[in-house]
Amino acid sequence: MVTIRKKLCPRGRYYLKCPYERRASRIVVHNTANDAPAINEITYMINNDSEVSYHYAVDDREAVQGLPLDRNAWASGDGHGVGNMEGIHIEICWSLSGGERFLKAEKNTVHLIAYLLKQYGWGIDRVTKHQDYDGKYCPHRTLDLGWQRFLNMVKKEMEEAEDMTEEKVKELIREELGRRARAAESKETPGWAKEAMDYVRRGGILKGDKNGRMRPEAYLKRDEFAQAQYNRDHRYQTLEDIPKWASEAVGELIDRGVILGAGEKDRVALNMSQNQLRSLVWMKRYVDQKTAAEGEQRDSEGGEANLI
Numbered sequence: 001m002v003t004i005r006k007k008l009c010p011r012g013r014y015y016l017k018c019p020y021e022r023r024a025s026r027i028v029v030h031n032t033a034n035d036a037p038a039i040n041e042i043t044y045m046i047n048n049d050s051e052v053s054y055h056y057a058v059d060d061r062e063a064v065q066g067l068p069l070d071r072n073a074w075a076s077g078d079g080h081g082v083g084n085m086e087g088i089h090i091e092i093c094w095s096l097s098g099g100e101r102f103l104k105a106e107k108n109t110v111h112l113i114a115y116l117l118k119q120y121g122w123g124i125d126r127v128t129k130h131q132d133y134d135g136k137y138c139p140h141r142t143l144d145l146g147w148q149r150f151l152n153m154v155k156k157e158m159e160e161a162e163d164m165t166e167e168k169v170k171e172l173i174r175e176e177l178g179r180r181a182r183a184a185e186s187k188e189t190p191g192w193a194k195e196a197m198d199y200v201r202r203g204g205i206l207k208g209d210k211n212g213r214m215r216p217e218a219y220l221k222r223d224e225f226a227q228a229q230y231n232r233d234h235r236y237q238t239l240e241d242i243p244k245w246a247s248e249a250v251g252e253l254i255d256r257g258v259i260l261g262a263g264e265k266d267r268v269a270l271n272m273s274q275n276q277l278r279s280l281v282w283m284k285r286y287v288d289q290k291t292a293a294e295g296e297q298r299d300s301e302g303g304e305a306n307l308i
Contacts, residue, residue: 004112020085025086026126027127031095031140038062054073055067056090063112072086077134095142197214206231239270253284
């Protein structure tokens with residue numbers, strides 16, 4: 001399975017990148033001859049002023065769609081021929097240097113092709129290569145490794161997909177979710193984001209998981225986003241708002257003049273976050289314990305002096 005996400009060309013650039021509506025009849029495989037992730041390839045393709053375009057770029061992590069499949073692309077060098085006008089064009093990333101990243105990108109492309117073949121009801125005969133249309137040696141690294149090898153990978157993927165039961169699909173989903181969760185948990189906060197992550201942690205906006213890990217690359221679910229917003233916006237305005245576990249301590253601090261504000265005691269303007277409240281209560285308990293300990297020490301010293 002491969003994650004597929006969309007970053008589609010704006011309609012205002014259709015005139016350049018994909019001017020014709022069409023009905024697809026085949027898949028055309030390319031190699032990027034570059035070393036960049038799929039999102040970079042698609043972003044560059046959309047924003048540059050060249051006609052060159054393609055429907056997907058696939059790297060070792062995901063497939064990114066850049067053009068609608070019902071519109072043509074300019075990728076196979078055959079002008080208004082069947083390659084450009086009827087092909088779904090797929091660029092495999094990391095082909096310049098090759099290695100493990102490229103092999104994983106190829107494997108992800110196999111998953112994508114098998115998915116598309118099933119969606120369109122096509123057979124393996126619909127999988128073609130750029131070279132078939134204008135003679136260019138592309139997909140260069142895939143051809144070096146063997147085109148038939150690649151087609152065999154697609155065939156095998158299609159056969160396995162036919163044998164896939166609902167339980168197998170669920171198991172694959174569980175494995176993928178587990179893999180992503182483990183990867184997210186193991187990631188350290190990048191240097192450029194450390195100050196921001198420290199800020200949201202100190203302010204109680206984000207609190208991490210049950211083990212305190214902030215998981216900087218984990219997805220934020222809607223309920224987690226709502227909780228983060230609540231943590232950010234929820235502040236205790238008056239003594240009436242303070243939870244029971246802290247109300248006595250805050251009341252004493254108001255009586256002592258540590259917390260100041262206009263109005264009666266229960267109307268003192270606090271404007272305090274939960275994190276600030278916890279810190280204040282902890283500080284009060286610490287001071288109370290220290291004061292009590294010092295008092296016991298003075299009493300003890302005084303008692304000894306009376307005995308002499």
